[in-house]
Amino acid sequence: MTETTRTLEATSGAAEDTASDTTPPPSRQRASLGKDAWFELRRRPTVWAALITLLLMTAMALTPGAFTSLLTEAGDRCDLADSKLGPSAGHPFGFDLQGCDYLAQVIRGTRPSLLAGLAVTAASLLIAVVLGLLCGFYGGRLDALVSRITDIFFGLPFVLGATVILVAFPDHGLGAMILVLTVLGWTTMTRIMRSQVIALADADYVRAARMLGARPVRLMLRHILPNAVTPVIVVAMLNVGAVISGEATLDFLGVGLQYPQVSWGLQLNAAQAFVLDHPHLLLFPALFLSATVLSFILLGDALRDAFDPRLK
Amino acid sequence: MSADTPPLLEVDDLCVEFRTRRGTIRAVNGLSYTLHEGETLALLGESGSGKSVAAQAVMGLLDTPPAHITRGSVRLRGEDLLSMPPEHRRAARGTRVSMIFQDALTALNPVLTVGDQLSEMFRVHRGEGRKAALARAVALMDRVRIPAAARRVHDYPHQFSGGMRQRVMIAMALALDPEVVIADEPTTALDVTVQAQIMRLLKQLQDETRMGLLLITHDLGVVAQAADRITVMYAGRTVESAGAEDLYTRPGHPYTRGLLDSVPRLDRMGKPLVPINGAPPLPSSVPTGCAFHPRCPRAEPRCGREAPPYHTLSTAGHRSACHFAEEVHRAPVG
Amino acid sequence: MWRFVARRLLHALPVLLGTTFLIYTLVFVLPGDPIQGLAGDKPVPPAVLAELHARYHLDDPLWTQYAHYLAGLLTGDLGTTFTGRDVSDLLADRWAVTLQLGLTAWVLELVLGMALGVWAGLRKGKWDDSAVLFGTTLIISVPVFVVGYLAQLVFGVRLGWLPVAGTEGGWPLAFLLPGLVLASFGLAYVARLTRSSLIENLRADYVRTAHSKGLSRRRVVVKHTLRNSLIPVVTFLGLELGGLMAGAIVTEYIFNLPGVGQQLFQSIQLREGPVVVGTTTALVLVFLLANLLVDLLYGLLDPRIRHD
Numbered sequence: 001m002t003e004t005t006r007t008l009e010a011t012s013g014a015a016e017d018t019a020s021d022t023t024p025p026p027s028r029q030r031a032s033l034g035k036d037a038w039f040e041l042r043r044r045p046t047v048w049a050a051l052i053t054l055l056l057m058t059a060m061a062l063t064p065g066a067f068t069s070l071l072t073e074a075g076d077r078c079d080l081a082d083s084k085l086g087p088s089a090g091h092p093f094g095f096d097l098q099g100c101d102y103l104a105q106v107i108r109g110t111r112p113s114l115l116a117g118l119a120v121t122a123a124s125l126l127i128a129v130v131l132g133l134l135c136g137f138y139g140g141r142l143d144a145l146v147s148r149i150t151d152i153f154f155g156l157p158f159v160l161g162a163t164v165i166l167v168a169f170p171d172h173g174l175g176a177m178i179l180v181l182t183v184l185g186w187t188t189m190t191r192i193m194r195s196q197v198i199a200l201a202d203a204d205y206v207r208a209a210r211m212l213g214a215r216p217v218r219l220m221l222r223h224i225l226p227n228a229v230t231p232v233i234v235v236a237m238l239n240v241g242a243v244i245s246g247e248a249t250l251d252f253l254g255v256g257l258q259y260p261q262v263s264w265g266l267q268l269n270a271a272q273a274f275v276l277d278h279p280h281l282l283l284f285p286a287l288f289l290s291a292t293v294l295s296f297i298l299l300g301d302a303l304r305d306a307f308d309p310r311l312k
Numbered sequence: 313m314s315a316d317t318p319p320l321l322e323v324d325d326l327c328v329e330f331r332t333r334r335g336t337i338r339a340v341n342g343l344s345y346t347l348h349e350g351e352t353l354a355l356l357g358e359s360g361s362g363k364s365v366a367a368q369a370v371m372g373l374l375d376t377p378p379a380h381i382t383r384g385s386v387r388l389r390g391e392d393l394l395s396m397p398p399e400h401r402r403a404a405r406g407t408r409v410s411m412i413f414q415d416a417l418t419a420l421n422p423v424l425t426v427g428d429q430l431s432e433m434f435r436v437h438r439g440e441g442r443k444a445a446l447a448r449a450v451a452l453m454d455r456v457r458i459p460a461a462a463r464r465v466h467d468y469p470h471q472f473s474g475g476m477r478q479r480v481m482i483a484m485a486l487a488l489d490p491e492v493v494i495a496d497e498p499t500t501a502l503d504v505t506v507q508a509q510i511m512r513l514l515k516q517l518q519d520e521t522r523m524g525l526l527l528i529t530h531d532l533g534v535v536a537q538a539a540d541r542i543t544v545m546y547a548g549r550t551v552e553s554a555g556a557e558d559l560y561t562r563p564g565h566p567y568t569r570g571l572l573d574s575v576p577r578l579d580r581m582g583k584p585l586v587p588i589n590g591a592p593p594l595p596s597s598v599p600t601g602c603a604f605h606p607r608c609p610r611a612e613p614r615c616g617r618e619a620p621p622y623h624t625l626s627t628a629g630h631r632s633a634c635h636f637a638e639e640v641h642r643a644p645v646g
Numbered sequence: 647m648w649r650f651v652a653r654r655l656l657h658a659l660p661v662l663l664g665t666t667f668l669i670y671t672l673v674f675v676l677p678g679d680p681i682q683g684l685a686g687d688k689p690v691p692p693a694v695l696a697e698l699h700a701r702y703h704l705d706d707p708l709w710t711q712y713a714h715y716l717a718g719l720l721t722g723d724l725g726t727t728f729t730g731r732d733v734s735d736l737l738a739d740r741w742a743v744t745l746q747l748g749l750t751a752w753v754l755e756l757v758l759g760m761a762l763g764v765w766a767g768l769r770k771g772k773w774d775d776s777a778v779l780f781g782t783t784l785i786i787s788v789p790v791f792v793v794g795y796l797a798q799l800v801f802g803v804r805l806g807w808l809p810v811a812g813t814e815g816g817w818p819l820a821f822l823l824p825g826l827v828l829a830s831f832g833l834a835y836v837a838r839l840t841r842s843s844l845i846e847n848l849r850a851d852y853v854r855t856a857h858s859k860g861l862s863r864r865r866v867v868v869k870h871t872l873r874n875s876l877i878p879v880v881t882f883l884g885l886e887l888g889g890l891m892a893g894a895i896v897t898e899y900i901f902n903l904p905g906v907g908q909q910l911f912q913s914i915q916l917r918e919g920p921v922v923v924g925t926t927t928a929l930v931l932v933f934l935l936a937n938l939l940v941d942l943l944y945g946l947l948d949p950r951i952r953h954d
Contacts, residue, residue, distance in 0.1 A: 051687065057886070080798075089679075090818065133939075148660060148664065149664070151661050151664070152660075152661055152664030152665050152667075152668055153761055154661075155661045155662070155663055155664070155665040155670075155930065155934050156668065156669075156930060157892040157893065157929070157930070157933055157935070158896060159889070159890055159892070159893060160926045160929055160930055160933075161669075161893050162668055163895075163910070163914065163926055164672065164920065164922065164926040165672045165929075166922055167748070167914065167917075167919055167922045167923070168672065168919065168923075238828070241787065245787075245789050249789055249790070249791065249896065251894065252789075252791050253911065253914055254914050254915055255914055268789075268791065272791075272795070275795045275798075276803060278801070278949070279799065282792065283797055286788070286789070286792040289789060289792070290784075290787050290788045290789070290792065293786075293787040293789075294783065294784065294787035297783055297787055298783065299781070299785060303676075327948070335780075371858055373854055373858055374855055379835070401860075402862065403859050404860070405857070405859065405860030406857055406858065406860035406861075407860060410858065411855075411858040413851060413854070413858075415760060415851065417852065418851035418852065419851045419852055419854070420852055420855065421852040421870055421874070422852070422874070423873050423874055424869075424870075432859065432869075433859060434791040436859070436860070436861055436862075436865065437860060484855075484859065511728060522796045539800070601657075
């Protein structure tokens with residue numbers, strides 16, 4: 001029994017009161033949940049490792065120039081004579097096909113991956129929260145329509161859906177990728193948000209607020225949203241990793257970003273023909289990519305465990 | 313009862329701790345009671361008083377870690393259950409001691425038919441074949457008065473009503489005629505009318521089998537109609553224990569008295585209801601001395617310092633852990 | 647039971663229609679000439695363009711277009727290549743390879759994934775549980791094409807245990823390594839799902855009841871916990887059956903297996919738009935069909951769903 005529920009049960013003065021039908025006041029539950037969650041997160045080394053990795057990746061995405069000039073000698077110069085050379089002093093990652101310093105290239109690949117992951121997730125989260133609130137709260141035709149649409153999107157495996165859209169898509173820039181990935185990715189979070197809202201809209205404290213005359217908007221934003229959003233946030237965190245991985249896969253397949261844009265997926269695509277003889281071409285972008293995805297997954301997992309201690 | 317036959321179930325000074333990363337919580341802290349054959353003993357306490365944990369400790373259902381039994385003994389006909397080898401302990405579960413849980417909907421396995429779950433008792437403990445065990449299950453369902461048992465034996469728990477589900481739960485607990493049945497809030501999840509039926513059924517079954525029934529509840533109403541004797545728990549400890557009649561008419565502990573004053577009773581019609589001030593303590597921060605003293609109307613400074621010992625009161629078997637047990641006991645009720 | 651089956655079929659139909667409609671709209675109704683779009687940078691002769699317009703009924707209203715397209719799909723017509731070959735013919739010989747690969751991966755996920763998950767769940771908090779958790783997180787984080795090349799490098803080239811590529815070894819030898827690669831993500835996911843579901847169910851009230859009945863731990867786990875725990879796992883595995891066949895693009899390419907996915911990959915590289923769309927549609931249909939099958943199986947496993 002957690003201390004929170006214990007306190008709440010104890011609010012009844014006499015023994016004949018059962019506490020089973022007392023719904024915890026939401027704000028208080030949240031404050032203590034947040035504190036508990038932070039307590040759980042702080043003591044995990046994986047959380048710190050993931051945070052540091054992501055901080056580093058973010059810095060590289062924001063100012064790739066600073067990192068390339070700091071870590072490489074003449075990182076911007078490419079010489080075909082150096083094509084596919086392996087790691088050496090001054091060029092710890094070696095060179096790519098065009099004979100550019102590979103470390104500099106890999107650092108430059110950070111931005112599109114991170115940007116895609118965050119932008120797609122933010123957009124999906126926004127759609128999920130708005131649609132989830134409206135559908136879960138009002139139900140009815142809108143809900144039925146959105147539910148059918150999510151069903152349909154669930155019938156479309158990610159890579160196939162993205163492939164078929166992108167092949168016909170006129171533009172293959174980062175903006176287009178973000179758009180397509182969002183179109184395919186908003187459904188999972190929307191479903192979760194919707195079911196959360198449905199459960200909470202029926203909660204006693206929401207009914208009480210409704211009876212006290214709270215308007216729908218206030219009910220949704222103040223009473224339901226803060227309590228419904230936690231699991232969605234967890235999924236969002238995991239989703240960032242999934243999007244980054246998915247974007248790289250599409251680049252690798254050749255339907256995503258196109259050369260001369262720089263991304264990890266494209267670097268891996270270029271590396272594929274030389275994997276056996278020049279494994280460093282595969283290794284380094286894969287390492288960066290995997291570390292980023294891993295960090296988001298670790299954070300998401302840790303968040304979920306912190307908010308849902310039953311599974312620890 | 314002669315002195316050399318050990319009582320059916322004797323729990324003495326039982327202490328259970330939960331050790332978590334955030335500290336140790338004493339859920340049960342010196343619980344003692346004795347249950348005799350054919351008797352109903354009510355373990356009365358508010359939510360959080362540790363009564364369910366105590367019951368699970370007796371059954372051996374607590375997970376270690378986090379739960380640790382730090383002190384005390386649980387003796388079934390003189391045999392200490394806590395020091396028994398795990399295999400023997402397991403063999404005793406369901407056959408000699410069994411348990412009825414509060415919410416039959418979650419306590420019954422949703423993906424197995426009730427027939428499966430009932431006949432399992434005979435198949436596992438008695439080694440009976442599938443068909444014979446199923447016939448036994450039907451007979452059991454008849455015995456707890458579930459209509460059309462032969463047909464319903466193939467149904468799943470969710471297809472039963474709340475009351476019928478609880479009857480299945482009872483049938484399962486009584487399947488092998490155990491000596492002790494622990495019923496943890498057996499009627500709390502049910503409607504009032506169904507509650508009465510279930511309690512009557514338990515009484516009838518007890519008369520047939522002479523089982524000792526440990527009734528764990530927070531409901532004074534249930535206790536009044538069913539219990540022979542009552543043990544009152546507060547903050548994980550026995551504070552008073554007496555015959556039911558005795559406890560109702562002449563409580564020997566201010567907490568018990570407070571409980572009685574706070575609920576409507578036919579014999580006290582027209583008198584005002586008086587709630588107990590304050591809230592029960594958290595198991596993580598039980599007050600020193602007598603745990604009840606911050607809420608007690610007659611507390612004195614020493615109550616915060618010294619834990620009161622058990623005082624034996626005039627009537628046989630009436631004990632109370634209060635420094636002023638005698639005075640409380642003598643004071644007229646109401 | 648039959649009402650349940652009928653209901654599921656009725657539920658699957660709109661999804662099938664919706665998905666194909668979605669693909670159709672996204673590909674053929676986007677701005678710009680769809681045929682030119684599908685052809686990419688390659689110039690399309692006006693005669694071919696007109697022919698294809700007529701073939702896809704592109705000058706009709708959207709609904710009519712879609713109806714024609716759907717009618718084609720139902721009769722097994724997945725469209726034609728630029729050179730006039732039927733896409734379905736192109737794929738005909740390739741299904742067997744994809745099916746073999748998908749099933750191999752699926753069985754690996756099922757067996758290894760569940761075994762790992764149950765093991766970790768029962769040993770929760772111990773070192774082997776942590777190892778399984780860490781390993782599976784790692785696998786989930788590494789994109790499948792990286793896993794593929796690494797596996798090829800290590801097991802195929804360096805250690806030489808399994809064929810590097812191609813189908814010469816036949817089933818199962820040639821399919822083991824690609825199967826494992828294709829399964830890697832799902833396998834890790836199944837293991838984690840099984841673990842967490844098992845742990846959650848081990849805390850259920852009915853498991854406590856089972857203990858109170860004096861059953862052995864083995865019986866409590868096998869009879870009272872596993873079946874309940876496996877419900878979400880089976881759902882996922884069901885989605886995977888189709889998902890694996892649909893997701894075999896990368897794996898088939900890396901290991902040079904002549905399946906449907908490899909055809910899709912090659913068509914993408916060659917900018918063969920109609921083949922890409924036709925193949926993708928076929929894979930989506932396979933995916934949906936597999937999902938439907940699982941839905942039905944799900945009902946068999948959980949009586950609560952069947953009866954409500």
